[in-house]
Amino acid sequence: MSVRHALLALLSEGPKYGLQLRQEFEERTGEVWPLNVGQVYTTLQRLERDGFVASDGDGGSSTQKAFQITGAGVAELDAWLRTPPDLSSPPRDELVIKVLVAVRVPGVDVHDVIQTHRRRVVELMQEWTRLKRDAGAQDVSLALVVDAELFRLDSVVRWLDAADSRLRRSAAVAKPLRDGHTPSAAPAQQLEAGARR
Amino acid sequence: MSALELSRVSKIYGNGASQVHALRDVELTVEPGELVAVMGPSGSGKSTLLTIAGSLEEPTSGEVTVLGVRLSHLSRNMRAALRRRCIGYVFQDFNLLAGLTAAENVSLPLELDGTSIKAARAAALEALDRFGLADRADRFPDDLSGGERQRVAIARAVVGERRLLLADEPSGALDSVNGESVMRVVRATCQDGVAGVVVTHDAQLASWADRVVFIRDGRIVDQTAQPDGPESLLEADPAR
Numbered sequence A: 001m002s003v004r005h006a007l008l009a010l011l012s013e014g015p016k017y018g019l020q021l022r023q024e025f026e027e028r029t030g031e032v033w034p035l036n037v038g039q040v041y042t043t044l045q046r047l048e049r050d051g052f053v054a055s056d057g058d059g060g061s062s063t064q065k066a067f068q069i070t071g072a073g074v075a076e077l078d079a080w081l082r083t084p085p086d087l088s089s090p091p092r093d094e095l096v097i098k099v100l101v102a103v104r105v106p107g108v109d110v111h112d113v114i115q116t117h118r119r120r121v122v123e124l125m126q127e128w129t130r131l132k133r134d135a136g137a138q139d140v141s142l143a144l145v146v147d148a149e150l151f152r153l154d155s156v157v158r159w160l161d162a163a164d165s166r167l168r169r170s171a172a173v174a175k176p177l178r179d180g181h182t183p184s185a186a187p188a189q190q191l192e193a194g195a196r197r
Numbered sequence B: 001m002s003a004l005e006l007s008r009v010s011k012i013y014g015n016g017a018s019q020v021h022a023l024r025d026v027e028l029t030v031e032p033g034e035l036v037a038v039m040g041p042s043g044s045g046k047s048t049l050l051t052i053a054g055s056l057e058e059p060t061s062g063e064v065t066v067l068g069v070r071l072s073h074l075s076r077n078m079r080a081a082l083r084r085r086c087i088g089y090v091f092q093d094f095n096l097l098a099g100l101t102a103a104e105n106v107s108l109p110l111e112l113d114g115t116s117i118k119a120a121r122a123a124a125l126e127a128l129d130r131f132g133l134a135d136r137a138d139r140f141p142d143d144l145s146g147g148e149r150q151r152v153a154i155a156r157a158v159v160g161e162r163r164l165l166l167a168d169e170p171s172g173a174l175d176s177v178n179g180e181s182v183m184r185v186v187r188a189t190c191q192d193g194v195a196g197v198v199v200t201h202d203a204q205l206a207s208w209a210d211r212v213v214f215i216r217d218g219r220i221v222d223q224t225a226q227p228d229g230p231e232s233l234l235e236a237d238p239a240r
Helices: A003-011 A018-028 A037-049 A071-082 A094-104 A110-135 A140-169 A171-178 A185-195 B046-053 B076-086 B102-112 B117-130 B146-158 B176-191 B231-236
Strands: A053-055 A066-069 B004-013 B020-030 B035-039 B061-066 B087-090 B164-168 B195-200 B211-216 B219-223
Touching: A003 A018, A003 A037, A003 A053, A003 A066, A003 A071, A018 A037, A037 A053, A037 A066, A066 A071, A094 A110, A094 A140, A110 A140, A110 B211, A110 B219, A140 A171, B004 B046, B020 B035, B020 B046, B020 B195, B020 B219, B035 B046, B035 B176, B046 B061, B046 B164, B046 B195, B076 B087, B087 B146, B102 B117, B102 B146, B117 B146, B146 B164, B146 B176, B164 B176, B176 B195
Parallel strands: B035 B195, B035 B211, B087 B164, B164 B195
Antiparallel strands: A053 A066, B004 B020, B004 B061, B211 B219
């Protein structure tokens, strides 16, 4: 989350004070990201140093200054909005590694491991959904934030479902692996390669 | 008194070598006002569970109790009467009658059960109003959006004195925003004291439930714990 660019976005509507920016930031992000007021002023000072905002006071306390966005700040905000986030490199996914390892550990039922994670993710989704439900359909900012989290968690459940199904179908391969006899080198090498990711 | 109780319910289709165990010793209790999601992959037995809970099918063994009444103690006609009066069904493809308006679709089950046309229409209009569809009462299903059609189907399922709502993938054919509006209606219905059971393979839909039960190969294998409350989301991950 870029606090820096969120503050520029709020300032693009007009000059504002630090406390006002903090309050509006929390409102616009569905109050899911609490923001420390010190963080607001530190970020504003850096934005001013970089020429992206200007303040109306000289040498006074930050709390008494109104800040406004500069032309360079508008350009910076526009560039940031259009720059895609880095989705390219696969993350080192701890869950994937746990499932890959569970396939190989003797005495561990990988399907139980998958179900444990599936349940926990669904429990998290229930909590997010409850947050959205209690807020009502009118709180669009909150709904956008919660939807993003729900879609992310949903993709984890889908992957777990697919892994569960794939492992059941290839039980003939998975069972000898658990017994310590690798039927062919290829699947084991794939697992090791995956676990090293 | 529980709204629904399944006790050691099993269902076997076929016989001999071609036997299929659709359900095995299923135990499930749903209280009034509770919304339970049954989540599992295709072929896990979740739709069979729903049809047996709704007395559309009989179990091979075990007992189903709806609102304190053991279904095995009822004659066929009495089971049908219980279905009409107490249980509402919602399906993925809505199953609305195309030749009837929204209000007529909703009032039909009451009329079939002997309620006067006038009283049935009043109850239907009240149900449609509760689900934000008052201005759609005289439209035909073809003139409604998918989300509106499903909300009409839910109104039809809970109109009158129905206390048990059974839904099979109720938002499966809808986009996520329309699916959400359907689940908001299902939740509101349960808050009024109706017990709900939704079967689905969709985690987003299931997450609207108070409790999610996981089914696999005809067995209930797990269920979610009581929630900690939304505050825990903000504390769960310091990096967030």
